[in-house]
Amino acid sequence: MDFEALKKYSALHPKPARLTLQYGTAGFRSKAEQLDHVMFRMGLLAALRSRATGSTIGVMVTASHNPEEDNGVKLVDPLGEMLHPSWEEYATQLANAEEQDLQKTLTEICQKAAVNQQKDASVFIGRDTRPSSKKLSQAVIDGVSVLGGQYHDYGLVTTPQLHYVVCCQNTRGQYGKPTLEGYYQKLSKAFMELIKKSPGSGEGQRHLKIDCANGIGALKLSEMQPYLPKEVLVHIYNDGTKEKLNHLCGADFVKVHQKPPKGLDMKPNERCCSFDGDADRIVYYYTDTAGHFHLIDGDKIATLISIFLKELLAKVGQTLKMAVIQTAYANGSSTRYLEETLQVPVHCVKTGVKHLHHKAQEFDIGVYFEANGHGTVSTSMQCIISAAKTYKKCQISLRMILPFPPCSQTVGDAISDMLVIEAILSLKGLTVHQWDAFYTDFPNRLLKVQVADRQVIDTTDAERRAVTPPGLQEKIDALVKKYKFSRAFVRPSGTEDVVRIYAEADTQENADALAHEVSLAVYHLAGGRGAPPQPL
Numbered sequence: 001m002d003f004e005a006l007k008k009y010s011a012l013h014p015k016p017a018r019l020t021l022q023y024g025t026a027g028f029r030s031k032a033e034q035l036d037h038v039m040f041r042m043g044l045l046a047a048l049r050s051r052a053t054g055s056t057i058g059v060m061v062t063a064s065h066n067p068e069e070d071n072g073v074k075l076v077d078p079l080g081e082m083l084h085p086s087w088e089e090y091a092t093q094l095a096n097a098e099e100q101d102l103q104k105t106l107t108e109i110c111q112k113a114a115v116n117q118q119k120d121a122s123v124f125i126g127r128d129t130r131p132s133s134k135k136l137s138q139a140v141i142d143g144v145s146v147l148g149g150q151y152h153d154y155g156l157v158t159t160p161q162l163h164y165v166v167c168c169q170n171t172r173g174q175y176g177k178p179t180l181e182g183y184y185q186k187l188s189k190a191f192m193e194l195i196k197k198s199p200g201s202g203e204g205q206r207h208l209k210i211d212c213a214n215g216i217g218a219l220k221l222s223e224m225q226p227y228l229p230k231e232v233l234v235h236i237y238n239d240g241t242k243e244k245l246n247h248l249c250g251a252d253f254v255k256v257h258q259k260p261p262k263g264l265d266m267k268p269n270e271r272c273c274s275f276d277g278d279a280d281r282i283v284y285y286y287t288d289t290a291g292h293f294h295l296i297d298g299d300k301i302a303t304l305i306s307i308f309l310k311e312l313l314a315k316v317g318q319t320l321k322m323a324v325i326q327t328a329y330a331n332g333s334s335t336r337y338l339e340e341t342l343q344v345p346v347h348c349v350k351t352g353v354k355h356l357h358h359k360a361q362e363f364d365i366g367v368y369f370e371a372n373g374h375g376t377v378s379t380s381m382q383c384i385i386s387a388a389k390t391y392k393k394c395q396i397s398l399r400m401i402l403p404f405p406p407c408s409q410t411v412g413d414a415i416s417d418m419l420v421i422e423a424i425l426s427l428k429g430l431t432v433h434q435w436d437a438f439y440t441d442f443p444n445r446l447l448k449v450q451v452a453d454r455q456v457i458d459t460t461d462a463e464r465r466a467v468t469p470p471g472l473q474e475k476i477d478a479l480v481k482k483y484k485f486s487r488a489f490v491r492p493s494g495t496e497d498v499v500r501i502y503a504e505a506d507t508q509e510n511a512d513a514l515a516h517e518v519s520l521a522v523y524h525l526a527g528g529r530g531a532p533p534q535p536l
């Protein structure tokens with residue numbers, strides 16, 4: 001390691017005094033102006049991780065659905081998965097080391113993680129469309145370069161595209177070509193093979209309106225359009241030419257507010273969807289003839305895919321083990337429908353796609369989605385082999401509906417999920433209304449409360465019960481008892497400085513009231529900041 005060069009370059013990316021940040025649920029997230037040093041240091045860390053694994057590592061500069069002024073960074077491991085948890089800790093240490101301790105911290109990480117300094121390092125870099133992203137990705141490049149690593153800057157890409165190219169590179173092309181063209185070809189081919197068997201829904205052409213959150217999804221989807229068959233016509237809205245990223249639009253806005261995004265004109269019963277700011281989440285929705293808005297979230301997407309896969313498995317006489325993985329935020333009605341009506345086993349894990357992915361890998365087919373629309377289907381090698389064998393019999397290979405076999409099924413991808421959903425709806429001849437009618441969501445409410453230190457809340461049972469502070473869970477239990485068909489839980493967010501509150505009940509009024517009462521309990525028992533939460 002050239003410590004002189006390190007010192008010189010690090011001085012160009014100084015760490016603001018007293019600032020500490022945490023590698024959270026999805027990497028580092030903060031105001032963009034606080035992140036230059038973090039980016040430089042994540043460039044350093046990616047070079048070390050590359051040497052430790054002997055593989056190319058990805059660095060994505062994005063803050064996803066968060067405001068345009070924010071930014072963030074996440075590292076991508078060799079097979080396109082999220083960074084290994086043991087290295088999340090190194091990431092936090094490195095990001096928070098004071099200038100004079102940087103060299104020592106790097107040396108310690110090299111020792112602990114047995115990094116061979118002589119090895120080559122290779123890093124792929126991508127970024128979203130935020131105004132701050134270009135400069136921040138340059139800081140990543142500085143970090144990689146100062147440790148003698150090679151880099152390839154893919155420039156503007158969606159998060160899943162960066163995962164894709166990293167996986168392609170490390171599997172020596174087995175997974176696909178490590179280019180955007182390779183990505184478009186792979187996805188469109190999988191889609192076309194799948195819909196070949198579609199009876200057609202009578203529409204001739206399938207129209208889909210897509211709100212791209214004024215983000216990278218718009219750019220990449222329009223690049224992909226020439227690769228898509230004429231049967232599917234995507235109409236891009238919120239393409240970023242006029243309005244601000246994620247402002248009153250995008251998958252997170254639609255899910256949280258349960259209303260349509262700005263900038264998308266919806267006609268009754270038209271199928272519409274929203275991507276988030278880095279195009280790894282998707283939710284669908286429509287308005288009915290009476291003008292009511294209907295959200296089709298990650299839970300219903302998981303249900304649609306599960307039905308399709310279950311029928312497919314039955315048709316070809318396969319007994320592969322399939323399960324759906326959810327978090328505590330999954331609507332109780334979806335869990336009940338999956339378990340009782342579809343008879344598919346459901347598992348609940350902690351928030352964050354990495355937890356869902358990990359659990360999904362225990363099954364031949366693991367369908368995993370967060371309620372907010374982040375997810376995909378992971379398939380075991382066994383499943384892929386079986387699919388290849390039964391291909392002739394069912395004429396639809398399981399492989400085709402899973403555009404990311406066998407390795408980078410590690411991350412949700414709005415574009416590939418959209419293609420899978422469109423294909424299934426077409427194959428089953430389902431309208432958006434029929435899909436929505438699978439089950440009715442229990443009324444629910446998601447709130448946030450500011451507290452002095454959100455870490456005072458510790459949870460257990462896949463975050464469904466609070467262990468600390470004392471008395472909080474007892475209070476929540478008592479409040480839940482007041483309402484019918486109710487449930488509530490609280491947990492500290494891993495991406496924002498807030499505590500999240502979730503409640504379900506028999507009516508929207510009761511879900512709102514319960515969420516409010518629980519938020520007051522958090523405010524009083526967990527050190528609430530500012531004014532007490534007001535009723536909705």
Ligand SMILES: CC(=O)N[C@H]1[C@@H](OP(=O)(O)O)O[C@H](CO)[C@@H](O)[C@@H]1O
Binds near residue numbers: 026353496
């Ligand atoms: C309730 C909710 O939607 N939480 C989101 C949010 O995490 P929090 O830890 O709740 O801030 O951001 C994560 C990263 O995008 C996503 O994985 C997760 O589902």
Ligand SMILES: [Mg+2]
Binds near residue numbers: 276278279280
């Ligand atoms: Mg995202």
